[in-house]
Each structure stands twice: as C-alpha cells, then as structure tokens.
Amino acid sequence: MGYPGIWMTESESMVYRVVPKCACSTIGQIMYYSDHGSFYDGDIHDAETGLHKWAIEASQDPITRNVQGHNSYNFTCVRNPYGRILSSFFDKICGIQRNGKRYRGNLVPMLIANYGIEVGGDDGKETFDQIRSFRRFLLFVRDTIKWRKPMDPDIHWSAVSGHVSTFIVNGGTYDNIFWMEKFEDGMGQVLKSVEVPNAIDLAAMPRFNESEGHGPKRAHPVEDYFDDLSMHLIYEIYKRDFDLFKYDFENPADKLPTGQIDLDEVHAKLGD
Template identity: 70%
Template structure:
C-alpha cells in the first residue's frame, strides 16, 4: 500500500503525513521553504515540483527509502475533533472553493436535497441557519463514516487517527506529533530536530489558510453547534481521536489538549 498522504522535502530532511484540516497548507509551505528559501507561489497542494508527494510515482521510491531507513524526521499534526469537523463544514460544504465552484460538484446539492442542509450563497452573504445546517451535516458525515453511504467518507472529515495510522501500519514511525492549537511550538521542535538546508523562524511564517475568505464566517461559539445528539455523533466518529490525542470531549469550547501525546501508545494502538 505504501505511504499515501505523505509529503517529503527533496533534501529528505522531513517526512510528513498530511492530515487534512490540520494546518497542512502551512506545514507544506514551511517544508518547501526549508529546501528552497522561498514559499511556493500558490496553494501548496497544487505543487508538482519542489516537494516529494506520494501521489507522484517519481516520489514514491525516495519516500519509501527515507521512511524505511529512518533517517528523515517523520511527523504529523493533529487537531481538536470539534474544531476540525466545524472547519470542514464551513470550508467544504458552506464555502466556495478556490476554483469558484462548490466542493465535489454535486455533493452540496445532494446534501440540500437529502439532508435538508442550507448553505446560503455569496449573493445573500451566506445567510442561513448555521447551527441547524451543521447538525444536519453531522448526520451525513456519520452516515459516510459508519455505513459508507451515500458515499465513502471524505478525507476532510474522516477520523484523524485513520490518517495517522496508515503511516504506522505500512512500516513508518513518527518521531513527533504536535497540535494545531500550539502550532508554532510544535513546528519549531520539528525544525530544530531536522537538518534543513535553509533555516527559518516559525514566528515569521505567514498563515496559509487556503479556505479563508471563500465562505461564511462562524457566527457562534463552538459549543452552540453541538447539542447532545451532535456530541453523541462526534464521539461515535472520533472517540479514538479524543482519547489518543488528549482532547477534551466534555467541553467543546476547550480547544486545547488536556495532556501530552504518548507516541508509544499511538504506535501500539494504531499499528495493529
């Protein structure tokens, strides 16, 4: 199966398992800069050169070799499941994508028809009931994850632990896993441990949020979106993420982790 979702610097200083909606644009740009002394001009997801990606056949052997010999620093980044699923909704369902279209073509019209979701439009200032529509989206996300209907779960709302696990089960080992919520501190430790051709200070890195400005702004605090049923659905989908990555299930408004990640536990539980 190899290492799907893995990016690596051309200098082989860093190997990164991408987890969607967990600062992957910023991390990819930092990796690019650490090799070339400049940021990629555009969305790093569109870069076809300057960064090894498992999706490109020419990159697969270098990535596999680097992972197998363990010389490159291997890492990933995780995020609070409450904030991540909300971000997925506002970006991928309610927002307009950078190509000017809705995400995945017919997906949003299908959700409007089947689940009764509203998303508004740029013309009406994205005027819709955010809380009601998000809760309906959660039902859809749960259906895709539990029953794989009406479609396979999308990478943007499938569990973080599922993304993280493929690297381990296929023979990789993480040196570091850090939190989106303490991004600068975590990324600084990665850069300190990796031998990069170009040095950079994380404090100087701009934020590369490719979805920013293309959809509605969240109008309420996080806990307002999650009633008892919603929290039940979130636990059903993401209980491993809460437990392994030490996030607070009981307080949706507490985005910060409540403990440190135990890398040995992550490898033991996700490597089965």
C-alpha cells in the first residue's frame, strides 16, 4: 500500500502525514520554506517540485527508505471533529473551488436533489439556512461513512484517525501528533526537534488557508449547528477521533483538547 498522504522535505529533515482540513497548507509551506528559504508561489498541494510527496512517483523510494528506517522526525496534525466537519461543509460543499467549479462535479447537485440542502446559490454568496443545510449534510456524511452510499467517504470528512492510521499500519512511527487548535505550540515543537537549512518564525509567517474565501462565512457559533441528533451522528462517525485525540464530545463550543495525546495508545489502537 505504501505511504499515501506523506510529504517529506527534500533535505529529509521531517516527514508529515497530511490530514485534510488540519492546517495542511500551512504545514506544507513551512516544510517548503525550511528547505528553500521562500514559500511556494501558489497552493502547496499543486507543487510537483521542492517537496517529496507520495503521489509523485520519483518520491516514493526516498519516502519508503526514510520511513522504514525512521530516519527523520515523523509528525501529523489533528483537529476537533466539530470544527473540521463544519469547515468541510463550507469549503467543499458551499464553496466554489479554485478551478472555478463546484467540488467533485455533480456532488453538490446530488446533495441538493437527494438531501434537500442549500449552498448559497450558484456563487455560494446568497443567504440560506446554514444550520438546516449543514444538518442534512451530516446525514449524507453518515451515509457515506457507514454504508459507503451514495459514494465512498471523501478525504475531507473521513475520520482523522483513518488518515493517521495508514502511516502506522504500513510501518511508520509518529514522533509527534499535535492539535491544530494549538498550532504554534505544536509546530514549534516539531521545528525545535529538527535541523533545517532555513529557520522560520511561526509567529510572523502568513497562514496559508487555501479554502478561505471559497464559500460563505459561517453565520453562527460552532455549537449552534449541532442539536442532540447532530451530536449523536458526530459521535457515531468520529468517536475514535474524540477518544484518541482528547477532544470534548459533550461540548461543541469547546474546541480545545481536554488531555494529552498518548502516542503509545495511538500506535496500539491504530496499528491493527
């Protein structure tokens, strides 16, 4: 199976397991800068040079050799399931993507027809009932994850633990898993643990939120989108994320973790 979703600096200073909707654009740009002294001009997901990626065939041998020998510092970043699924909805479902089209072609028309959601019109800028549409989107997410219908789950709303696990199952070992909600602390720990050609000031650097501006602004606090049924669905889908990464399921308003991530527990439970 290899190492899908793995990025590695060309200097092999660090190895990162990409998790969609968990600051991956910013992390990729930090990795790029650490080798080259400048940020990639564009969306880092489009970069085909300057960074090893598993999706680039020429990168697969160096990544495999590095991971199997645990020659570099291996890390990833996780996010509260409540905030992550909301971000996926506003970016991927309501938003117009950077190619000027809707995400995944006929996905949004199918959701409108079969689940009765609204997305803010053709440009995503019209006013609509965000809460009602998001809750209907959650039913669709549950259907894709539990029954793989009407499609397989998308990487942007499949569980974080599923992304994290592929690296472990295929022989990788994480040195650090940190929270997006405490990004500067977590990424700071990574950078203190490695030697890089170009130092970077996390407090002064720009944030690369490639999804920002794609869709409508969230009109309500996070907790307003989740009634009792929605919380039940979220727990059914993301129980392992809440448990392993120490997020508070009981309070959608509390985005911060409630305890420390136990790397031994993560490796044991996701390595099966």
